[in-house]
Amino acid sequence: MTPVISLERISHTYAGPPPVTALHDVSLVVERGEYLAIVGPSGSGKSTLLNVIGLLDQVTIGRYLLDGVNVATLSDAERAAMRGGRIGFVFQAFHLLPYRSALENVMLAQLYRSAPRKARLAAARESLRKVGLQHRMEAMPTHLSGGERQRVAIARALANHPQLLLCDEPTGNLDSATAGTILDLLDELNNEGQTVLTITHDPLVADRAQRLVAIRDGRLTDEVGS
Amino acid sequence: MRLRRRPWLVDVEPSRLSVRDMAAEAAAGIAQRPGRSVLTTLGTVLGVGAFVAILGLTSTASGQISEQFNVLTATTVTVKTVDERGFGESRGEGPATGTEPVDSAFPPDSDARITRLNGVETAGTWRRVHFESDPVIAASPEVRPGSSTSLGGISPVFAASPGMLRAVEASVTRGTPYNGFHERRGERVAVLGATAAQHLGITRLDSRPAVFINQQAFTIVGIIGDTRQMPEMLAGVIIPRGTADRLYGPASVESSEEMLIRTRLGAAALIAGQAPTALRPEDPGLFTAVPPPDPRTLREKVNQDLTGLFLVLAAICLTIGTLGIANTTFVAVLERRAEIGLRRSLGARPRHIAAQFLAESTSLGLLGGMVGTCLAIATVVGVAVVQDWTAVLEPVAVLPAPLIGALTGLIAGLYPALRAARIEPQKALRQ
Numbered sequence: 178m179t180p181v182i183s184l185e186r187i188s189h190t191y192a193g194p195p196p197v198t199a200l201h202d203v204s205l206v207v208e209r210g211e212y213l214a215i216v217g218p219s220g221s222g223k224s225t226l227l228n229v230i231g232l233l234d235q236v237t238i239g240r241y242l243l244d245g246v247n248v249a250t251l252s253d254a255e256r257a258a259m260r261g262g263r264i265g266f267v268f269q270a271f272h273l274l275p276y277r278s279a280l281e282n283v284m285l286a287q288l289y290r291s292a293p294r295k296a297r298l299a300a301a302r303e304s305l306r307k308v309g310l311q312h313r314m315e316a317m318p319t320h321l322s323g324g325e326r327q328r329v330a331i332a333r334a335l336a337n338h339p340q341l342l343l344c345d346e347p348t349g350n351l352d353s354a355t356a357g358t359i360l361d362l363l364d365e366l367n368n369e370g371q372t373v374l375t376i377t378h379d380p381l382v383a384d385r386a387q388r389l390v391a392i393r394d395g396r397l398t399d400e401v402g403s
Numbered sequence: 404m405r406l407r408r409r410p411w412l413v414d415v416e417p418s419r420l421s422v423r424d425m426a427a428e429a430a431a432g433i434a435q436r437p438g439r440s441v442l443t444t445l446g447t448v449l450g451v452g453a454f455v456a457i458l459g460l461t462s463t464a465s466g467q468i469s470e471q472f473n474v475l476t477a478t479t480v481t482v483k484t485v486d487e488r489g490f491g492e493s494r495g496e497g498p499a500t501g502t503e504p505v506d507s508a509f510p511p512d513s514d515a516r517i518t519r520l521n522g523v524e525t526a527g528t529w530r531r532v533h534f535e536s537d538p539v540i541a542a543s544p545e546v547r548p549g550s551s552t553s554l555g556g557i558s559p560v561f562a563a564s565p566g567m568l569r570a571v572e573a574s575v576t577r578g579t580p581y582n583g584f585h586e587r588r589g590e591r592v593a594v595l596g597a598t599a600a601q602h603l604g605i606t607r608l609d610s611r612p613a614v615f616i617n618q619q620a621f622t623i624v625g626i627i628g629d630t631r632q633m634p635e636m637l638a639g640v641i642i643p644r645g646t647a648d649r650l651y652g653p654a655s656v657e658s659s660e661e662m663l664i665r666t667r668l669g670a671a672a673l674i675a676g677q678a679p680t681a682l683r684p685e686d687p688g689l690f691t692a693v694p695p696p697d698p699r700t701l702r703e704k705v706n707q708d709l710t711g712l713f714l715v716l717a718a719i720c721l722t723i724g725t726l727g728i729a730n731t732t733f734v735a736v737l738e739r740r741a742e743i744g745l746r747r748s749l750g751a752r753p754r755h756i757a758a759q760f761l762a763e764s765t766s767l768g769l770l771g772g773m774v775g776t777c778l779a780i781a782t783v784v785g786v787a788v789v790q791d792w793t794a795v796l797e798p799v800a801v802l803p804a805p806l807i808g809a810l811t812g813l814i815a816g817l818y819p820a821l822r823a824a825r826i827e828p829q830k831a832l833r834q
Binding site: 224228231233234252253254255257258260261262264266268270272274275276277281285286288289290291333345 | 416417418419420421424428431434435436741742744745746747748749750751752755827828829832833
């Protein structure tokens with residue numbers, strides 16, 4: 178079975194001036210169904226790694242296979258489609274549209290795929306049910322708690338049944354009790370077979386993962402099995 | 404290892420955004436800040452509104468001009484003698500008392516010559532009779548000093564052919580108008596205008612009263628109460644043309660003769676061309692016939708005068724409106740950087756982002772254009788109601804007006820949309 182992510186000796190250099198190399202010779206394989214955490218302090222290159230994995234940035238050297246596809250061979254349009262369809266992003270700041278209901282926010286996930294509105298609605302409902310928000314579908318984000326908002330964001334990330342759930346500090350804006358419930362949800366999704374990759378500086382968040390990878394100065398320093 | 408020819412392509416369908424979804428997103432974008440959207444469209448509302456209102460008001464106003472240009476003037480042709488060739492000039496000065504027929508520019512049978520033309524209803528000649536000094540007009544031969552009815556320098560005595568009384572549609576309230584018999588024989592009869600009759604104290608005709616002009620008696624055959632044209636006749640004494648010729652001499656430089664022709668509707672221009680030849684086939688250049696002005700040229704002139712300036716003002720409003728939309732859209736792009744990043748993470752391509760913001764600004768412009776057009780129509784109709792006019796709105800000007808608003812919105816959105824498309828998602832998402 179092809180791994181979800183396969184990074185083969187990648188480097189990433191920001192053109193500058195002065196040119197800054199944020200990732201040095203990084204290799205990483207994430208298998209299907211894995212729950213992986215990448216931990217590192219700020220400035221360690223973890224944001225760059227997230228951008229590369231999330232197809233928001235391109236590698237300078239090396240090869241990146243997402244779902245078995247060498248992303249360097251893709252056109253911009255295909256890359257955008259892969260980003261939307263195979264990766265589900267979960268952000269620290271949730272990034273919900275403030276004037277749209279929870280359901281409409283989740284429906285946004287399939288806006289740029291040729292899905293008909295009815296199918297989008299059904300997928301969004303199912304997704305919200307999965308994160309336990311079936312009773313809050315019509316609520317506006319301003320009327321949702323922080324935890325509920327992140328659940329909506331996770332529902333949005335799941336709507337396209339992505340190969341990879343890519344979480345960037347998913348609990349950074351939440352208190353520890355709420356953070357626990359969100360991490361429980363991620364555990365639960367992983368138990369159902371969802372591949373989860375979390376990037377964080379918080380050891381508590383990292384501890385939930387099956388596998389832990391530390392990043393420092395643009396290099397993956399150690400890999401700790403759990 | 405075999406070189407793979409991107410076999411996954413079947414799987415990776417490029418992102419796309421249907422027009423319907425784009426419109427829905429644009430509508431949602433506008434609706435989420437209704438107050439701001441309303442303010443943003445204000446400039447376009449004013450610009451498009453001014454544009455439509457100006458065109459509407461000018462067409463309405465010129466519509467009224469063609470309304471005033473009614474049947475009466477549309478059927479009137481005036482024939483004048485060319486001044487420098489006036490016959491009277493060559494014949495010496497002074498009131499001629501001779502009875503022998505003398506040449507006038509208008510032949511004696513002018514009325515008949517013109518009435519014969521197809522399209523003429525009635526025609527007649529008239530002139531003010533010239534006196535050396537102000538004539539004394541009285542109801543009796545014995546004139547007490549100071550009882551003159553002189554109207555100053557203008558002679559109140561009109562020499563008019565019988566056809567003239569019909570041409571001005573004089574309504575005879577007492578007695579009858581004089582006719583061709585009086586005209587041919589130069590009978591000393593007169594028709595009084597209502598005002599003159601009142602002034603002279605003549606109210607009844609059954610006692611066969613007379614009016615005395617410089618002690619010469621004229622039998623009053625009728626009194627006219629009203630005319631549709633030349634109301635000055637109401638204050639005068641009107642005598643047959645033949646009588647005037649016999650007693651005071653024919654038309655001269657001091658009392659030039661004119662002809663008034665009443666035509667059937669639409670025949671005025673034709674008759675104006677034919678009348679000089681009909682009057683004097685041997686010398687038609689003696690006359691100039693003045694047809695009624697063409698309503699179309701009149702309207703165009705008014706349009707040009709008014710529209711030019713106001714359209715410039717409307718263009719200025721539109722420019723301000725465009726800048727307003729551009730400004731708001733630009734601010735919205737900066738405010739919604741995170742949203743742009745999110746949409747990119749959901750598979751949107753830069754062109755989808757640009758299209759969305761363009762659709763929003765275009766919709767704002769279209770909205771403003773529609774509101775402006777509605778307000779302008781209301782204004783034009785309102786003005787028309789107040790002025791008791793008929794509102795005239797050209798569909799050619801009104802129907803595309805909202806599209807002008809949409810166009811300004813589209814232009815306004817170009818730069819912000821480009822900026823939005825260039826926003827890098829990874830930076831926008833880290834906010």
